[in-house]
Amino acid sequence: MDNLYIPDLATLEQIQEETPSIRTLTLALDRPRTFNCQPGQFIEFTVFGQGEFPVSVAGVSDAQRGRFQVTIQRAGKVTKEVFQLQPGAKLGVRGPFGNGFPLEKMQGQDVWLISGGVGLAALWYLLAQLQEQRGRWGQLKLLYGARSPQDIIYQDALRALGRDQAGPQVLLTVDSAANGWSGRVGFVSQLLPDSGLDPGKSVAVVCGPGPMMKATTAALRKLGLAEERILLSMERRMQCGMGACGHCMVGSKRVCLDGPVFPLAEISNLLEEKF
Known part of the structure; x- marks a missing residue:
């Protein structure tokens, strides 16, 4: 992430339906980089054409490939669009940001x-x-x-x-x-x-x-x-x-x-x- 204001492209690889209004997404960065994330940090998640929102990182399955998980609840206009996504969708990721747990x-x-x-x-x-x-x-x-x-x-x-x-x-x-x-x-x-x-x-x-x-x-x-x-x-x-x-x-x-x-x-x- 060379510019903090410009999201990296990521591909939606997998969807796990947790409840009717909550789903977990597995994302992989298109340009591989080490995803250095501490527990408690968050990303800014972009649905292109709709907007972005912050969400905590729920897991990192392959830090070297930039593969990680987020769990999202449908709560507003942009998060509602997350429930229209299918594997293969292109999304934006900024971060991770924040201090994390000590x-x-x-x-x-x-x-x-x-x-x-x-x-x-x-x-x-x-x-x-x-x-x-x-x-x-x-x-x-x-x-x-x-x-x-x-x-x-x-x-x-x-x-x-x-x-x-x-x-x-x-x-x-x-x-x-x-x-x-x-x-x-x-x-x-x-x-x-x-x-x-x-x-x-x-x-x-x-x-x-x-x-x-x-x-x-x-x-x-x-x-x-x-x-x-x-x-x-x-x-x-x-x-x-x-x-x-x-x-x-x-x-x-x-x-x-x-x-x-x-x-x-x-x-x-x-x-x-x-x-």
């Missing part, structure tokens, strides 16, 4: 990934990196909530993680469920009081809808977890990705340039307004 600060700690809805996509590449370097961390736990069983993304992968004795402990919950769901019902923040979190040796990473993040940070603080140990991905607030539009401002912070990952201690006084 893996070095997590070393030796229990790591708690807490997410809701499509927010799990912003943590998915982080989870892959944590598993790849498993010996660097303590316990790994994934707490994930969705509106209903049908709204859970990455269902096959989550089932596989649940069967993997060397993998993270996976706790799932849904806001509401019809007959046939045998799992937990309730908000993901309600899983925390009896979870066994040790505030002295844990780091929590949180991403999801605003109300979920607000409730989760409150529950974590109630358990005694210091605000410096709570990391928030604020990717849902981004727009231009270049710090120009001001849409993502959180106080004096520009999420696309200063984030999207922040310790709660840096922005805790602003959460009431932004959530």
